Amino acid sequence: MDQSNIYKTSYRTTSLQNISKAFYLLFASIMATLLRLSIAISVVVGSVFMVSTVQAASCKVPKSYYKNVSCTADSNYFLAKKDFGAPVALIDKNGKKVADLMDFQRVDGAKIAGGLMPVQRNSRVGYVNMQGRLVIPTMYDILKDDQGWARPVSEGRIVVKRNGHYGVINTSNQTIVPFSSAITNIDNYRGGIAKVRKNQALSRLDKNGKTTSDPNAKAETKAPVQASDNRVNPSIPLPFTTLQPHQQDGKWGFVDEKKVTMITYSFDDVRPFSEGLAGVRVDDNWGFVNLGGDLVIPFRYDNKITKAHDNYNGVSAFVFNNGKAWVGNLNNGDKMCIDKQGETVSCD
Template identity: 60%
Template sequence: MLLRSISRRQILSLSTLPPQLSRGSFAVNLFVMSIIAATPLLMSNAQAASCKIPKSYYKNVSCTASNGYFLAIKDFGAPVALIDKKGKSVVDLSRYQKVDADKISGGLLPVLRNGRVGYVNMQGHEAIPVMYDMLKESQGWARPVSEGRIVVKQNGHYGVIDTANKTIVPFSAAISDIDDYRGGMTQVRKNQAISWLDKNGKPTRDSNSNIKADSQTSMTRAPASNSNNANESAKEMQQSAPSSRFTTLQPRQQDGRWGFVDDNNVTMITYSFDEVRPFSEGLAGVRIDNEWGFVNLGGELVIPFRFDKSGVSVGDSYKGQPAFVFTNGKAWIGNLKNGAKMCIDKEGASVGCD
């Protein structure tokens, strides 16, 4: 189990091994064992904020995407209730076929009844009526709230609503896909063309459209390097590139996985991640399974996957920024049990948030 976990977390690092080191060689085995031995040293204080199941009347209880709420289900998986930290039921879910507790966001939980999708708030009221189609996407049958907006389908057509069920982007058969909102914008694929819409559903320019094309010179993917000089590569790129070049790669989702493209929609960092943040100050937060790390503009993993996603709740922000986004050289990566914020610098070292 440990070997399987390590190989998953270090997938980017292992991919940069010199070709002369075959995977069955003693050197590679020694390398993998060194990773395993070092793993306890890489554990973050964010683990202190990991989910702890409360004692309750319910037999089957699991964590959710929202701190303080837990999902109780029957033996065969049917939802029963959301419970709080004291084990008390706060939302009755027994009338629904399914819920997606991993997508609680903006105070809303996706629910399914009679093959229709809606959203319930943390008081148990249906904030969004159960009236939308199930999504047939690799990431599931419903999308989470993203910046107060929800991508839904009605009569087979994509559209966007707000948390009051007001239509923001009209439903259209011409729309083949809509990304979740990030940075106040969403990317829409309509009639085989790509456009950007703001939170009011109005066309807007790509946030990078004012970046000169020649800035792409600095974006050419760096050759793979080993983990010993990854931090040096990141520093050199950050020092040599002006700040206007820090956000020239955009997050893009494909087949349920996230990667990054340039201004010409050319894939620069492959679709390898479960979740990502936009580039900020030359680094982007990326998640594989339950852990976050950071890559640079060359696609190199410069801060290892060691920050547990349970350290922060979906939709949480600090000083106006979501977790795993750098501002003034610091990124918020989680909370301690006492509520204290935890931050890191661009080398991954713990620093004060204020």
């Protein structure tokens, strides 16, 4: 072999070695990248699986004789359904039925909030409490927005639709934001403010339904409430001077002077409003609501001890007079009275 052929062969060998080395380095780089990507995917998948496992573990369905039981937004309650999804009952952590839901077409346990759960009957929306009592009648439209067929209670307010128009009510079924065809959507309340889209413009409303441009405007209304000598919020505009008891379908509520229902028929007995508060009874216990329909003194006074038709010093039980209401008797026979904050005071 002559000298020129030797040089050519040597050159080809060196070139092939360089090409092979380059391919090896490229292959090694690709494999390293794939390995890092595989590790990253494994970490992400593992994290997702771990989160899902934790979430699943946080909801433990109690033992019961119901076949289909699922968790709700409230860890104290669970929803029992039929095979085809129809609601049966609300049960507690011990598997005991606390509310019968057979009368409703649908319920949404994922939206339990403020002690209320959305329900459907005859294709209308209402709300029940955790004992199954229909607190807000099934009188509202089924929603068709991106938040499902009903909204949850949000800071004591509920976005609903009636006759195709959006509005806002409170948990006593009183209208806070009037229903209007100009409103295209209302966000749930957050921090005391709800965003409202009306006539293609965005505005903010406070919990009283009043327009506000300052999200902190709510804090300015706190001072008058604290300065008040009772639990009636003076910042809430009341278009009436008082409400009258009214009975319907065996339950009691309150109406205004035009016979419009202002506090829903949710009570077994009531007393007239006096000094801004009214005694109301559910089962065997009395409490007090204000003109806004809010329960300001809890149900804790036994009807078996003091009857509503009893009177003391010419005033019926559970009726305020001069800042006091007679609500029961002590073991020694003395009368027990409370003030408008629910604190025990002397009756004399």
